[in-house]
Amino acid sequence: MLWLITFILIVLTASYHRMSLRLTTGLIGLWLAAYLVTHDLDSFSQGLWAAFLLIFMPLNIDSLRLRLISRPMFKLMKSALPPMSQTEREALEAGTVWWDAELFSGKPEWKVLLDLPPAKLSAEEQAFIDGPVETLCAMLNDWDITRNRMDLPKEVWDYIKQQKFCGIIIPEQYGGLEFSEMAHSEIVMKLSSRSSTAAVTVMVPNSLGPAKLLLAYGTEAQKNHYLPRLAKGEEIPAFALTGPHAGSDAGAMPDTGVVCYGDFEGKKTLGIRLNWEKRYITLGPVATVLGLAFKLYDPDHLLGDKEAIGITVALIPTDTPGVSIGRRHFPLDSAFQNGPNWGKDVFIPMDWIIGGVDQVGNGWKMLVQCLATGRAISLPALSVGGAKFTSRNTGAYARIRKQFNVPIGEFEGIEEPLAHMAGQTYILDAARKVTCAALDQGEKPSVISAILKYELTERMRKVINDGMDIQGGSGICMGPRNYLGRLYQVIPVSITVEGANILTRTMMIFGQGAIRCHPYIQKEMAALSQTDAELALKQFDQVFFEHIGFFMRNYATSYWMRLTNARFIQVPGDENTRPYFRQIARLSAGFAVLADIALLTLGGALKRKERISGHFADALSNLYLCSCVLKHYQNQGSLKEDLPLLHWACQQTLYQSQQSLLAILRKLPMPQGIWVLRALFSRRPMRPLAAFLSAIAFPLGKPCNPPDDNLIHQCASLLLADSPVRDRLTHGIYINDKPDDATGRIEVAFKAVLAAAPIEAKIKKAQKQKLLTKGDPSQLVSEALAKSVITQQEADLIDKANQARLAAITVDDFSPEELTGVKRS
Structure with a gap:
């Protein structure tokens, strides 16, 4: 038993420190030599030598390793690699990786996160928020907008245009405001705390729309023509992608454009004949220019040899003959402009394509690249605004409202949702600010943008549901006094748009993240796709064995940290935050191990195992959110008064991540030979012997627990008192003290x-x-x-x-x- 334990320790130590294959071989050889010195050369010892030679000789001799191990694995993995469409490939390549890649690594480099400068507003940006944004909020009466007008009043539309609210992201050289992503987020957040209609009206032109596409891909002539007009509100943009037969599957759109010659302004012109039907288009009914996505075909080869060119995006003035707009959808009593549009035999010249002829067929790539940042700003900002608004006002209501001569906020039954509201709002704001800081530093993290869109809209939904539960009858009776009812009604809109949440969770976060963020998967896929067979094999051999070393390191790290509850690893932070940094590191290592096991056991079938990928998404998302909470706490000065919020947020996210990993363990088709992996996370045995051995040899350490009753009481109390903590938690929303106003x-x-x-x-x-x-x-x-x-x-x-x-x-x-x-x- 002692020799066996020594052998295991050698393997784990070599794996933990990622020693080279030759050094590891040498250490195991020394162990075997020491064993032989103290034991007779019996049949068992001879078997050990034989096993050592059979395993390590091929591993250390390049020619043998290539022929006996790497070539069969290369063939196996190449045959198992699922076919990938062009739209899937472009979606996977969109944006960049950042902290998400560190979490995937199993050994996060904390400097990447902690050295990120906090997001700050310039003096000009702060003045705009304190001036025009405050004024616009004061002009808004949400009951009048949603009940009487079903639209913003004309004076509000005019003010939005005059103050360039639609030009937040447009550079000053084109007449825009050229604000940071943080300012963009703050503006949308504040507006959303007053009127979701106004917030959506402002955020759409600055998110995924013509302006963003023009800035990234437009020709100089297109920029010079459209951007000044968009900034001043002379043009109202809409982006037309979704149709009756193509929602999340944009590649299935039936909308077509055919390259041909046609008459344009009295001249024979090379252009495109378009036919389309779109729906769910925000600002569509009032738009003056459509950013239209369609599939382009060139049957007469007027542009080249390719007939099916692919998804293309063009800018089309809505007064073009054949374009039909104006009808509206009615999304859950919301008043923002949203509706269908059609085009029948609409002829446009080639220079209306965004980027010109050079960008034909690149439309999907353009869209997913722009979505990588836009999705991280607009809907998360709206979600944080809704959560802050609900927490502040419902917390106040719980202190005002009495039952049994006691403020209802003092009831234990009310404390729990109040604490949930406060803690979740802290998480949401932390994720928003940290991500905006990364965006302002030039990062374009597509996986993180999906995490933010999904997690923040879902958590906002729960916060508002808590608010409705506490409000009771006053929450369900609509009227000008009801500040929460309309917000409750509009929740599903944010859950649905810019990628439905179900698919964002089950397909995008881990499906994209496993390839983009994993340090070796993309390299292995590139090697498998090489046309030069010998070069491909050599590249695969190098990457594949580095991948094995990466897996063994994470396994050893996860094993050691589980054994010690991560007490002995070096992490940043103070006495309050270090335990949480340690748990992130522990769970990150476990996540990396399970991700590799899932890829090993399921291969290409993993993308169809959406329940498993959904749990992976939950684990990764909660690790990211917890990281943001720690960074946010540091950015705000590590204030002692905020500790209840820090503890609640970290404990909740770590517990959720742990539970997601446990769910993965229960669902993975794990071979019996690696049952010990379950002992890293779970008390639930695969068999009695495994449970017995793991209980004796591998004590599990303290698991992550959800917030306890005392912490719940502390967090709830923060919403019941007029304090700097409450003001910090809800900072940035519209607040007034008018006695005739709903809030x-x-x-x-x-x-x-x-x-x-x-x-x-x-x-x-x-x-x-x-x-x-x-x-x-x-x-x-x-x-x-x-x-x-x-x-x-x-x-x-x-x-x-x-x-x-x-x-x-x-x-x-x-x-x-x-x-x-x-x-x-």
């Missing part, structure tokens, strides 16, 4: 109730001393005043709080005529 009256009542709280405490004390009758202290003002328990000034404060409380909890009601618009006869 203003909540803010007014919150402060009035808090001001009256010490006086109510004085009345409660008098009740305990039997100086006053029992009951709600806020209703005993006259008696307390008559018995000199409180002063007149204190009585006035309680009266003011009672009036403000009533205004805040009052629910709208309507006459039948007001609801139906039809007068009774």
Whole structure:
């Protein structure tokens, strides 16, 4: 047993330090020599020598390794490599990798994350947010927009155009604002806390749309013509991709363009004859220019030898003959402009293609490259705005509203969703700010953009659901006083657009991440695709054995950190954050091991195992979110007052990541010969003997646990008090103290109730001393005043709080005529 343990330690140590194959062979040879010195050369010893020679001789002699190991593996993997369409290939190659690649490595390099400068606003950007954005928010009445107008008022449209809200990303040389990605995010976040209609109207032209495509791929003539007009709002853009038969599968679009000659402005012109039908197009009904995606064909070979050229994108003025727009969809009582459009035999010249003739067939590549950044900004910003808005106002409501003479926020049943709201909002804002900082440094992380789109919209949905649960009847009765109902209704819109969340989770995050972020998979695929057979084999041999070393290192690292609960690894941070850095490192190593096992056991079939890939996506996403929380806490000065939020956020994300890895272990078709892998994560045995051995030889260490009751109480309390922590958590949304405003009256009542709280405490004390009758202290003002328990000034404060409380909890009601618009006869 001692010799066996020694052998295992040698292998694990060599793997942990990624020693070279020859050095590892030498160490094992020395172990074997030492064994032979102390034992007789019996049949068992001879068997050990034979096994050593059979295994390590081929590994260390290049010609033998190529012939006996690498060539069969090359053939096996080449046959197992699934066919990949051009659209899949271009989607996989979109954007760049960043911290996601570090998490995939199993050994994150913390400097990559922690040396990232915090995202900051310039003086000009801050002035715009404090000025035009604040003014625009004050102009918005969401009930009027969604109930009466089903659109933004004309004066709001005019103000958006005048202040260049549609030109946030357009450079100053073209008349735009040229703001940072952080400023872009802050603007959308603030608007979303006032009106989702206004937020969507502003974010779409600055996200995936004509402006972004022109900046990346347009000709100088196209930029000079369109960008100044887009910045000033003289052109309203829309991007037309999705159709009745092509949603997430853009490659299936039936919309076509045929290269031909036609009449344009009285001249015979080489161009394209288009036919299309699109739907779900935001700003489509009011657009003046469409960015249209279609499949281009050249049957007469007017452009070259290729007949099916591929997806192409063109800019088409909507007053072009044959274009039909104007009809609207009605997405869940939302008022933002969204609708279908059609084109019948629409002829356009070739120079309307974005980028000109040189960019024909490159449309899908253009789209996925632009989406890699746009998806990381707009919908995440909208989600954070919704979460901050709900946390601030519902937390205040829970302090204002009383039941059984107690603020409802003090009930344990209410504390849990309040803590969830506060913690999730902290996670969302951390991910938003850290990712914007990376984008402003030039990163274009496509996998991370998918993580943000999925995780932030889903977590925002849960925060708003919590808010609705706490609001109760006041949340479900629509009217101008209801600040949450419309936001609740519009949640599924963000879940659906820019890549439906189900597919984003099950197909994109891990499906793309496993190839883009893994240090060896893409290299192996490149070697397998080489046309030169000998060169391909040599490249594959090198990468394949590096991959094996990478796997063994991660296995040993995961094993050691599981054994010690990662106590002995070097990580950054202070006494509050180091445990979380260690757990990220531990789970990252485990994630890397399981990813390789999944690729080994499933191969190309993994992309069809969406339940497994979904759990991988959850594990990776939560590790990224936890990393962002730690970085965000550092960026904000590691404030002691924020520790409850830090602990809740880290414990929740690490627990979710751990549980996702456990779910993978239960689902992977893992061979019995590597059952020990389960012992790294799970107490659930594959067989009794495995459970017995793992319990004795490999103690599991302390697992990650979700936030406990004490932490839940601390986080909930943060939303019930007027404090700098609450203000930091909800910073950047629109806040007002107008008593006739839906959220203003909540803010007014919150402060009035808090001001009256010490006086109510004085009345409660008098009740305990039997100086006053029992009951709600806020209703005993006259008696307390008559018995000199409180002063007149204190009585006035309680009266003011009672009036403000009533205004805040009052629910709208309507006459039948007001609801139906039809007068009774």
